Amino acid sequence: MYYYSLNHQSPDTNFEEATVRGQAPDKGLYFPSFIPKLPAGFFESIRSLSKEEISLTVMKPYVAGSIPDAVLQQIINETIGFDFPLVQVNSDIFSLELFHGPTLAFKDVGARFMSRCLGYFNRNSNHHTTVLVATSGDTGGAVANGFLGVDAVDVIILYPTGKVSPIQELQLTTCGQNITAVEVEGTFDDCQAMVKSAFMDEELNGKYSLTSANSINVARWLPQQLYYFFAYQQWREEQPPVCCVPSGNFGNICAGMMAYASGLPVRHFIAACNSNDVVPQFLNSGNYEPKNSVATISNAMDVGSPSNFVRIMEIFEGRLSNLKKILSGATVDDDSTAATIKAVFEKYGYTLDPHGAVGYYALQQYLEQNKQDNLKGFFLETAHPVKFPGTVEIATQKKIAFPDSVQYLLQKEKKSIALKSGFSHLKEWMMSKA
Numbered sequence: 141m142y143y144y145s146l147n148h149q150s151p152d153t154n155f156e157e158a159t160v161r162g163q164a165p166d167k168g169l170y171f172p173s174f175i176p177k178l179p180a181g182f183f184e185s186i187r188s189l190s191k192e193e194i195s196l197t198v199m200k201p202y203v204a205g206s207i208p209d210a211v212l213q214q215i216i217n218e219t220i221g222f223d224f225p226l227v228q229v230n231s232d233i234f235s236l237e238l239f240h241g242p243t244l245a246f247k248d249v250g251a252r253f254m255s256r257c258l259g260y261f262n263r264n265s266n267h268h269t270t271v272l273v274a275t276s277g278d279t280g281g282a283v284a285n286g287f288l289g290v291d292a293v294d295v296i297i298l299y300p301t302g303k304v305s306p307i308q309e310l311q312l313t314t315c316g317q318n319i320t321a322v323e324v325e326g327t328f329d330d331c332q333a334m335v336k337s338a339f340m341d342e343e344l345n346g347k348y349s350l351t352s353a354n355s356i357n358v359a360r361w362l363p364q365q366l367y368y369f370f371a372y373q374q375w376r377e378e379q380p381p382v383c384c385v386p387s388g389n390f391g392n393i394c395a396g397m398m399a400y401a402s403g404l405p406v407r408h409f410i411a412a413c414n415s416n417d418v419v420p421q422f423l424n425s426g427n428y429e430p431k432n433s434v435a436t437i438s439n440a441m442d443v444g445s446p447s448n449f450v451r452i453m454e455i456f457e458g459r460l461s462n463l464k465k466i467l468s469g470a471t472v473d474d475d476s477t478a479a480t481i482k483a484v485f486e487k488y489g490y491t492l493d494p495h496g497a498v499g500y501y502a503l504q505q506y507l508e509q510n511k512q513d514n515l516k517g518f519f520l521e522t523a524h525p526v527k528f529p530g531t532v533e534i535a536t537q538k539k540i541a542f543p544d545s546v547q548y549l550l551q552k553e554k555k556s557i558a559l560k561s562g563f564s565h566l567k568e569w570m571m572s573k574a
């Protein structure tokens with residue numbers, strides 16, 4: 141297994157270098173040279189395997205040569221040391237709860253896996269790597285938590301001031317040690333633009349060895365496949381499931397489609413988007429038109445130009461007609477999202493977060509439109525509702541209990557660096573502390 145750049149202007153490389161670089165020198169995303177096919181026997185016996193065994197089988201070919209098996213198993217065990225329950229909401233719809241990790245959103249798995257891989261690659265070096273990342277909320281917390289205390293890795297997280305929820309802000313700003321939070325007077329897009337400029341600035345790259353912890357990084361993207369295998373292990377229905385994935389940057393759903401390409405039985409995928417719906421529009425019209433993002437109540441999906449969609453096209457060798465057989469898109473506006481949180485709570489007593497609600501709504505619609513096929517499916521519940529109390533508590537009229545696992549945050553003190561929007565401000569600050 142090697143990795144090539146989707147821009148085809150950089151040399152091929154291995155898992156280690158792809159992880160350390162984040163992006164290829166030609167600014168392309170790395171993609172594996174082949175997608176391993178898992179034997180039928182693996183799926184037939186999946187219920188008798190532990191999630192650690194499943195994960196090693198799935199991940200091993202992708203890291204081949206870069207990490208010895210025993211170390212990889214250790215990394216995996218630390219990465220997935222919590223539950224991924226598939227919870228039935230009604231007769232046809234299940235919720236794959238991905239919020240039982242330390243920062244209460246699905247990004248914990250990718251962040252933990254990547255941090256431990258980088259830690260291993262840096263094991264004999266006194267050379268520091270700096271992870272630079274922009275967040276609209278959940279990535280920052282997961283990255284901060286995943287990298288906290290990892291040797292020889294420093295983390296700088298940019299977030300838009302006033303635009304993340306209180307618990308997200310605590311997760312970002314209270315770590316200390318090797319984690320620095322930078323509060324930017326601007327939007328998520330501004331933060332993202334500052335990070336992108338930093339990767340291209342020669343002077344800054346002379347002082348720092350920078351990498352990204354967004355889902356463009358293969359070590360963050362690929363382990364997300366595991367959710368879909370864990371769901372299948374718990375799936376007891378006759379037909380393969382319809383998988384509905386609340387999508388923003390399209391890393392998660394793209395990982396799911398890699399799992400499918402490896403042989404995982406899936407009936408259909410739905411990319412559920414909020415009003416930032418470039419991909420659903422593309423699937424309908426054939427025109428791919430990235431836009432500036434608009435703010436919604438499912439803010440982790442406010443992405444106007446999803447980075448990972450090119451990887452999905454690569455899985456299908458650029459053939460839109462093949463892709464459309466297995467993937468549909470859906471657009472869910474804020475009113476429908478809030479109404480879904482309310483209705484599902486009242487009818488089934490299940491509390492959705494705004495991202496899960498986008499997924500639930502899109503899945504319900506799809507099952508309805510294909511009634512004759514008697515399909516069932518699950519959506520990915522990508523974050524705990526307590527991360528979005530402003531929206532969820534208004535819809536359900538009920539206070540959400542703070543999980544015990546995050547109570548400790550309330551005692552901690554916020555520490556951040558405040559910067560104005562614009563790359564020059566970031567550069568000036570980074571050069572001054574280098």
Ligand SMILES: *Cc1c(COP(=O)(O)O)cnc(C)c1O
Nearest residue numbers: 278388389390391392440522523
């Ligand atoms: C990041 C995130 C998403 C979007 O995932 P992508 O991989 O960017 O498509 C959805 N929901 C939540 C809660 C998130 O944090």
